[in-house]
Amino acid sequence: MKLDSKTPEGPLSEKWTNHKGHNLKLVNPANRRKYHVIVVGSGLAGASAAASLGEQGYQVSCFCYQDSPRRAHSIAAQGGINAAKNYQNDGDSVFRLFYDTIKGGDYRAREANVYRLAEVSNNIIDQMVAQGVPFAREYGGMLDNRSFGGAQVSRTFYARGQTGQQLLLGAYQQLSKQIGLGQVKMYNRHEMLDLVLVDGHAKGIITRNMVNGKIDRWAADCVVLCTGGYGNVFFLSTNAQGCNVTAAYRAYKRGAGFANPCYTQIHPTCIPVHGDQQSKLTLMSESLRNDGRIWVPKSKDAAEKVRTGQLDPNAIPEEERDYYLERKYPSFGNLAPRDISSRSAKEACDDGRGIAPGSGLGVFLDFRDAINRLGENVIAERYGNLFDMYNRITAANPYKTPMMIYPAVHYTMGGLWVDYNLESNIPGLFVGGEANFSDHGANRLGASALMQGLADGYFVLPYTVGDYLGRCGIHSAGTIKSDASGFAEAEQEVTDRIQRLMSIKGKESPRSFHQRLGHIMWDHCGMARDKAGLEKAIELIPQLREEFWANVKVVGGEAELNQELERAGRVADFLEFGELMCRDALMRDESCGGHFRTEHQSEEGEAVRDDDKFAFVGVWEYQGDNKAPALHKEELVYEEVKFTTRSYK
């Protein structure tokens, strides 16, 4: 596997301008209609890429598994989107956003990509405002900003607690315009089940029509995957129920490198787990940490009394409370980055001072002081909808008693390996948004996921996809048809797999297997990992996989809408992918960002990186079923930043 990052020469601040201005090929506007591009996924990256490519004149086919592209999971992001506008005059700059992102990612992201992300962040805000996204405004009519974890400036733009929704709807509307014009063909309720290579290039996909079960072949001049993250491998996560790894994993099995799969972000502010009937964890926006103070009782005894309902948390006096983030990280306080905040919550609970009834896995997020300082109406204005949501789920009133929160699996920084052009090692296969690995390193700062999705879709892929098509040449445009070699074989594999799943007729439901896998992943590859646990998981997962293929029960037919079949296929891929994650986590014998190996921590419990040995992207190459994958390394070279120990003290 050849891993050429294709990072352009020249100073960091000029790389992208020079690259798109000089290096990337162009396609004549009259020729663009002859090329056909497949975009899989309709979230921020997919919708904006499909809309922009359609607008440029390419024929685009866009696929999503939901009933409408408007429901892609980007819609659920609450807090905001970063940009280095410095509208607040608080010293922000492109360099600072770049630097914060590199540092936040614990020096495990590619410098040039991150700089480009920071650079185009400002265009994103302009673009979205022009499209009619109703961002929060000040009375003077200017855009309002707030601060988010991991930053000391207010660079986050937001639309109440529904920023992801508004940005996605903005991109969806641009996509809808192109659909209305016939420039983009939209295929709802279609799931990509395989990637098709023709002469080593990505030239098509195989899908299942989720309404009637029809398996279809789709040929194109190139394929763009914007299929999101794989946090659902843990079963319980903040991801939507449909989020899955299948499209990316199928590409991996066709030869695409999978980079840093073990990098999982655990979000610090979720509503704690209750009982065993739960299907989903609900995130509370990180923006709450602007005014909420996080604490647990100082004494285990008091924590025990809170857990059992004998003690009202409001009755615990100030000196008996441990505001541990403010204590440990005085300069960032409650706005410490997500990995650090999450780990601190776990430490407090491991220490026996957690306060959630039953499990003890919870800490307080308290608005008492903010309400006293600002008044309940100001807090309601800022976070009212989040408070209502909390109240609805827990039946508790956060204006009166402190919220309970606990970390949960949220975002996955790993993904398919891509070069600077967001092209994978398979020519013609582009990957955008959460599905690629490139911009967040080992930890993602708040309000940066939306930024990356839109940066990729609006401002990178429309240039680099054109470059690939230009390199292929106009003589090749539209020449690949769905009868080309590779299509029949891929379709057969997809059909065989479905039939195999249907024919097992075992005793256990796909959901139950998923749940069991989730427990293994959380216990051994969750917020803290160690060698023994990971080795154990690598032993357990193949056993569970074997059991799955012998005993899974998929009811219903294949030629109809069958949600169990959909789930079974995704769980089957998670059962292989989970092992890959554990292998990656075992290989990475250091702690960094969301990957915390308990063997590597300082006396104060902080992550200890090993830059001499691990300043690389770990890229896995598929070697065949039941064979260990091969590891390749892309060394990370830093020109502008120096490795330093992350400190938020």
Added chain:
Amino acid sequence: MDLHLRVWRQKNSDEPGKFANYELKGVSEDSSFLEMLDILNEQLIEQGDEPVAFDHDCREGICGMCSLVINGMAHGPERATTVCQLHMRHYSDGDTITIEPWRAKPFPVVKDLIVDRTAFDHIIQAGGFITARTGSAQDANQQLISKPIADKAMDAAACIGCGACVAACPNGAAMLFTSAKCSQLNLLPQGQPEKDRRTLAMVKAMDAEGFGNCTNYGECQAVCPKEITLDFIAKMNRDYAGARIRHFFGKAI
């Protein structure tokens, strides 16, 4: 808690459906309504029966995919709540709960409780956007928008496109949905150049999809999980009247 469920079962859009009765035991009151259905489905699978197909995704009340009529109410009894955010603590042990799909002609049943809502997409595709080419936007603060206008636009923009408004309307009207999107864009200065064109096109698309007319029942507002108000319908009617008049005189923008 133990429950008696009456659930609408329908194999596909061509075949007639009917209610099926199920008994469900041991549901936690902290479960969401959809988690309760998950439990039912696990029980059905165990018996070798087909689980109940229903639409859902984010389970955080924002994607707009969930869509159940519960005891005659779209999204159930709680105000401003999607089904995925409705919790079983609002029910009592021994309750009988009737669960149906959205019922409206433009939303054909796909299977069981799943309906096809692409009619909403067609309305947006007809004009629910602001034309802004990628990469050519001016600096975002070059255009000032007063806070009340931005807030009002956001109130409208909060629509999740779930279709509860249509399901609740005796006429099967899509006015609340269409007016929310139309008003959001028509309120903003960026939306002015295409205002008339947008309003006329979206209303036309809405009619073409077979949605009924608004006769001010107000049921849509009552069930809307995002508390979109009838004001936006009034606003769209005004925008529409203005656009029609300007169109008549050849002055529509």
